[in-house]
Every structure is written in structure tokens, then in C-alpha cells.
Amino acid sequence: MPKKVLLIVGDFVEDYEVMAPFQMLGMVGLEPLAVCPDKRAGDFVTTAIHDFEGHQTYSEKRGHNFRLNATFADISADDFAGLLIPGGRAPEYLRVDERVLALVRAFFAAGKPVAATCHAAQLLAAAGVIEGRRLQAYPACRPDVELAGGVWDEPSEGLDSVCVDGNLVTAPAWPANGPWVRAFVEQLGVTISC
Known part of the structure; x- marks a missing residue:
């Protein structure tokens, strides 16, 4: 049975931060399950x-409709090997949902890859x-990271870099999807060889 990975x-x-990783995870034999609070x-x-x-900052255009393949109300961190959180504007409002915060905390408490x-x-x-x-993030998020006590890791390769700190894997934006x-x-214990 493939390892399950949760996407919030x-x-x-x-x-690009949800579609491409969702497909990449499936390509390497993992089972990605995407959920959204109050949706099925x-x-x-x-x-x-x-x-x-x-x-001076990114532009924004309408993207695609991304179909969820799991129901938020039915999930538990115990059922997943890891958690992947894409960016965009969704984290801005998801961060005020205590159910989402509790779920994120559960992955960290269990030491699972995030x-x-x-x-x-x-x-x-x-x-x-x-x-x-x-950790790394979009540069405009640096104040959020530092105010929360995080250590800002300046991306060395523009938006194409990745930062690994224990079980936490972060990147500044979608141009880093491959290495991220x-x-x-x-x-997660999956080896990719060429």
C-alpha cells in the first residue's frame, strides 16, 4: 500500500504549487490526498x-479548478506519512482556522515530514x-517567519532553492518545485534515481 501524503x-x-507536486507525488508511487476545510x-x-x-511583486491570474480527492472532516494526521502545504493566497485565510492549525501541529508533534x-x-x-x-518562503513572508521565531534562510539561488531543517522542507516559490x-x-523514504 502506498504511503499517503496530505495536501492542505x-x-x-x-x-503550480498544488498541481505539479500532486502529480509528482503520484508519479513516485505515493498517494497524495488533497483536502480543504468545509469541502468534500x-x-x-x-x-x-x-x-x-x-x-515589485508577483502578478495573479485565474488558474484551474483543482478537484479535491478527500474530505477534510474525515482525515487524521495519524493516517499520513507526511504533509505538503502549497502557497498562494489560501494560507492567508487557512491560518485562522483552528482545525487546520491543529492538524499542522499534529504532523510536527509526530515528527513527520512537512x-x-x-x-x-x-x-x-x-x-x-x-x-x-x-526555513525559506516567498520573500514577503520573511517578517511572518521571523516574528514567529523562525530563522530566515536567504534563498541562495533566487526562487529556485530549497531548505531542509530536520523534517521541514521549504522553498520560496514554484520555480523550486523540482528540488523541493x-x-x-x-x-518520506522514497529514492529517486536517474
């Missing part, structure tokens, strides 16, 4: 496409799980 998503999750398996969340077009990218750092900060931890997901699946 919400409306206007970053398209078969429901959709709307994604947003954030692009880096030379402005992958977070971009604005997912806002959710980790609100859950109170990054104090003393080194690879480091996460390695934390």
Missing part, C-alpha cells in the same frame, strides 16, 4: 497563477511550529 489547500492556492471529496478549489513578470512553499510559511507561523527552525518535492519525497 484552499481557494486561490497557487496553481469531488469538490473543487479555484487556483491562482502567480507569475514573476518584473513588477513540506511548505511560498506563502505556506504564514500557516506554519500561525501554528507556532517554526520557532528556532530554519525531491527533498520532501526523500524525507
